Each structure stands twice: as C-alpha cells, then as structure tokens.
Amino acid sequence: MKFQAPRGTYDILPKEMNKWYYIEKIIKKYVKLFNYREIRLPIFEYKDLFQRSVGDDSDIVEKEMYVFEDKNERLFALRPEGTASVARSYIENSMISSKRDPKKIFYYGPMFRYSRPQKGRYRQFYQFGIEYIGDESAYADAEIITMGWKILQEAQVPDVSLEINSVGCKKCRKDYHKKLQEFLFARENKFCPNCQRRMKTNPLRVFDCKNYVCQEQLENAPQMLDNLCEDCEKHFDEVQENLKKLNVDYEINPRIVRGLDYYTRTAFEYKINYLGAQDALGGGGRYDGLIEYLGGKNTPAVGLSMGMERIILALEEAGVEFPQINTLDVFIIPMDKKYDDKAIEIMNKLHDSEISAQIADANTSMGSNFKFCDRNNVKFAIVIGENEIKSEEYAVKNISKHKQESVHLDKLTDYINSKIE
Ligand SMILES: [Zn+2]
Ligand SMILES: [Zn+2]
Known part of the structure; x- marks a missing residue:
C-alpha cells in the first residue's frame, strides 16, 4: 500500500519554506510594531462553539466542518477559523480589556474546512489573524485594517484593493x-x-x-x-479619516456584508483580480456582539484574518522572487577518512561561534561536493588535506564569489564571522 496525503492537504516541503518565512517575517514585524501578543489555541474545540459563533446557517457550519465524536461521545470540530476560539479563551481566562488597556492578540496556524479543493484552496490551510478587543472607537478598526494592508504591501502583493463597508448596528x-x-x-x-x-x-x-x-x-x-443611524455613520466616517492618516488606500464597497447578528459596523476585504474566484486574500470586521453572545460581558472587538496560501499563490502568480534561505554557512570537506577527526574539531569550533557547519563524506568526489554547495546555497567550503593539517593554514572558498583565501586555524571563526555579516 502506498500512502498519500489526504485530499485537500499538502506538505510544505523544506524547499518551499522560504516563501513562508518571507511572509511570516513581515507579519512578525507588524505585530511587534503595533504591539500585538500571540495566543496559541487548540486545533479542535466543542462543535457548539463554532455552531454558535460562526452561525448555524453558514456554509461553514452546514457543510464544511470536520466534526468528530471522541470516546466519551462528545462532539468536537476541527477549527474552521480562529476568532471563535479567541473569544472563548478571552471569556474563559477572564481577560479584561478597556479602551485604556485593550487586549491586542494575534494567532497563526492551520484551519480546516471540508470544501472542494482547488488552486489556492485546501482542506487544511493556514490563517493568520489579529484581534483588537475592548475598544469601540474607529481608530481600532483603522489599525486592524492598516496592519493587513501594510503586510500585503510590504510582501509586494501587486494590485491589492482594499474594500470597506459598514453593516450598521x-x-x-x-x-x-x-x-x-x-x-x-x-x-x-x-x-x-x-x-x-x-x-x-x-x-x-x-x-x-x-x-x-x-x-x-x-x-x-x-x-x-x-x-x-447617526452613530454608525459617524463611526464609519472616523474609520475613513483614520485610514487616511495611516496612509491606507481604500474603496467603499456596499456589497461587503457579514451575515451574522454579532457583526457590527466596519467590514472589509483585501482583494486581487488575478486569481479567478480566489479573489479575497483576507478580511474582517467589527464584532461587538460576539463575546457577549458566547456568554461573556458586552465587549467591543474588531479583527481580521488572512489566508497564507492565497497570499503565496498571488505572489507566485505575480512572479515575485522569494528570497533564498542560506541554511549552511560552511561545508567542511575532508579529503580522506583519516582527516575526519580534524573535521569534527573544526565543526565544533564553528558551532561554538554559532556558524552552521556540516561535514562532507570523505569518499565523495570533490566535484559532487561542490555541486552540493551550489544546490544548497552554501556560503563557504573548507577542504582538509595533508598540507592543511601540517601548516594549519586552510583554504576557505567563497562559493558564490568563486574566490578563496588562506586562513590560519585559529582565525577561522573570526574570518567567517566577518564575511557572513
Ligand atoms: Zn442565490
Ligand atoms: Zn447604527
């Protein structure tokens, strides 16, 4: 029997990780700049939580949830989104928030929906989300919208349009x-x-x-x-004023709705027009009613979520080059098995200075070793032979520059460190 990943799931292979790190780095930058703190939530929750928060008659709850019974006949569901869990946790852990001390939270991880897999849409997919809890003022909405916007801009997703609306109170x-x-x-x-x-x-x-x-x-x-109403109109005007101050371009689209009672006022989406049906990269809105609806105190909140796969697909489609990751600083190549001890000694030295290093198999040809270096973006190679051991002088080859310099054993780490920086 040959095993396969379940339909709608996929492996993110090591060679693809650079794309993910690229976006994750930008996300990390903005959550830090705006002072959001991470929350890690369970992958599954009681089914009722989603039924109540995502809505009985939504497609997600009606058709797309992975529901299972545990050995005690309790009904759980793999999380189809993140906000319900954040709200549940907020209530359960008696978090308190106010305009003066809002809870600013982000989450990141896999979500699950049983839908027809297609390009950019999977049954297990990754979402990033941020929530601003405790402040009903329009600035909070604008900050959330701005963060998503800046992340997409900095990632260089081309031609993103931001559409906003108000769904009233x-x-x-x-x-x-x-x-x-x-x-x-x-x-x-x-x-x-x-x-x-x-x-x-x-x-x-x-x-x-x-x-x-x-x-x-x-x-x-x-x-x-x-x-x-007058209050909602004022709030929507203020959201727009704040977006202008934060240098965010937006359009008004009165068709953006959120079909649940707990959604209030601002709703928004980030869209592109070159991925066919997958035109929304993310979106969100204000959900002042949710926490109370789930049994907590009346608490205003606004948030967004973004789909990682769609962002990556958009970048690929646009031909954006992802930065390569250099994983290995130094490849140590002993010319014979008897130099392995020296190779380990040098590797230890390099590791002590936080330089990544790996030892080549002594029986592999020099040609294959240098092909390995090219394939893996290795920065330097050090060859160990009889002469090097005697003289303690090692030829350090800079792989990409096709240059080499002779360096004394005692100066190896300093030399490589200075070149890496
Ligand atoms: Zn219809
Ligand atoms: Zn209103």
Whole structure:
C-alpha cells in the first residue's frame, strides 16, 4: 500500500519554506510594531462553539466542518477559523480589556474546512489573524485594517484593493432588514432556493450568494450604507479619516456584508483580480456582539484574518522572487577518512561561534561536493588535506564569489564571522 496525503492537504516541503518565512517575517514585524501578543489555541474545540459563533446557517457550519465524536461521545470540530476560539479563551481566562488597556492578540496556524479543493484552496490551510478587543472607537478598526494592508504591501502583493463597508448596528439594521426583505420578497421567485430560504431567516446573507442570477437581482437592492443611524455613520466616517492618516488606500464597497447578528459596523476585504474566484486574500470586521453572545460581558472587538496560501499563490502568480534561505554557512570537506577527526574539531569550533557547519563524506568526489554547495546555497567550503593539517593554514572558498583565501586555524571563526555579516 502506498500512502498519500489526504485530499485537500499538502506538505510544505523544506524547499518551499522560504516563501513562508518571507511572509511570516513581515507579519512578525507588524505585530511587534503595533504591539500585538500571540495566543496559541487548540486545533479542535466543542462543535457548539463554532455552531454558535460562526452561525448555524453558514456554509461553514452546514457543510464544511470536520466534526468528530471522541470516546466519551462528545462532539468536537476541527477549527474552521480562529476568532471563535479567541473569544472563548478571552471569556474563559477572564481577560479584561478597556479602551485604556485593550487586549491586542494575534494567532497563526492551520484551519480546516471540508470544501472542494482547488488552486489556492485546501482542506487544511493556514490563517493568520489579529484581534483588537475592548475598544469601540474607529481608530481600532483603522489599525486592524492598516496592519493587513501594510503586510500585503510590504510582501509586494501587486494590485491589492482594499474594500470597506459598514453593516450598521442592532438599532439601524432592524429597519434596514425590513426594507431589504420587502425588496427581496417582491422578487422572491427570481432568486435561487438557498436565497429564498435565507431571505426569511437572514436577508443580509443573500448578498453572499455566488449565483450570477441572484447577484443581478440585487443590483438595485437597498444598501445598508444608505440606512446607517447617526452613530454608525459617524463611526464609519472616523474609520475613513483614520485610514487616511495611516496612509491606507481604500474603496467603499456596499456589497461587503457579514451575515451574522454579532457583526457590527466596519467590514472589509483585501482583494486581487488575478486569481479567478480566489479573489479575497483576507478580511474582517467589527464584532461587538460576539463575546457577549458566547456568554461573556458586552465587549467591543474588531479583527481580521488572512489566508497564507492565497497570499503565496498571488505572489507566485505575480512572479515575485522569494528570497533564498542560506541554511549552511560552511561545508567542511575532508579529503580522506583519516582527516575526519580534524573535521569534527573544526565543526565544533564553528558551532561554538554559532556558524552552521556540516561535514562532507570523505569518499565523495570533490566535484559532487561542490555541486552540493551550489544546490544548497552554501556560503563557504573548507577542504582538509595533508598540507592543511601540517601548516594549519586552510583554504576557505567563497562559493558564490568563486574566490578563496588562506586562513590560519585559529582565525577561522573570526574570518567567517566577518564575511557572513
Ligand atoms: Zn447604527
Ligand atoms: Zn442565490
């Protein structure tokens, strides 16, 4: 029997890691700059948590969750996203936040959704997310949006557009729901069965339908943006003012919705137009109602999540060159087995100075050894033979520059250190 990775999963091979490190480094930079702290969350949670927070009638909960029963007949699910766990942990660990002392948290790791695998979409995929908890002011929204924007800019993802919207609050959404439902019911039979069902339970979610016919019907639908209450309108204006101060380019797209009650005000997405259907790299919004909805205190919060695979795919598609990682500083090549002891002695010295070093097999030809160096971006090679041992002078070859210099054994580490910097 030949084993394969399960459908929709894949290995990130060592030679691909440079792409991941490249983006992860940029993410690390921005979470540090804006003072976010990491949280590590379980890979699985009680199924009910997601059912309640992601929503009973969402595609994720209806069709895409990996649900399993443990030996005690408890129902769990592999996490399909991160925010529910953050909110659960916030409540469970009695975290307290305020405008003066917000909890600024980030997470990173695999998520799981049972959907049809396609380019850039997997059943196990990696997400990065940030949450700003405890502050309802528009600055918090703008900071979250800015971080995602800056990360994508610095990674050099080309032609990203940032689209923002406001989905209002409990107060103004009630009236809007009525207007929208009136509009939808007047054309009920023109929508797909799924939309017909949703217009009764959760009319906003009709906007999420991918069906072209449904989208066409929605062309003249009333928009939340035209129906915001005074407070929501002010908040949305302030988000935009702050984005301008933070030098972020955005467009307003009234079609961006979040179909759940706990979502409030700001909603946003980062989009590109060269990956076909996979046009969103990430997005997020304000979810002032979630923590209370899950049993905590009324706590305002805003967050975003981004899909790592899509960002990498976008960069590949755009032909962006990822920096190579030099993993090995020095390849030590003994010309005969009897010089192995010396090779180990030199390797120890190098390791003591935090220089990476590996010893070649003494029976391998010089040609193969230098091919190894080229293939692996090795910086230096040191050959050990009879003359070197006697004189204690070693030829240090700089692989990429095709140059070599003679260096005394005692000066080897200093020499290599000075060249690496
Ligand atoms: Zn409102
Ligand atoms: Zn539809």
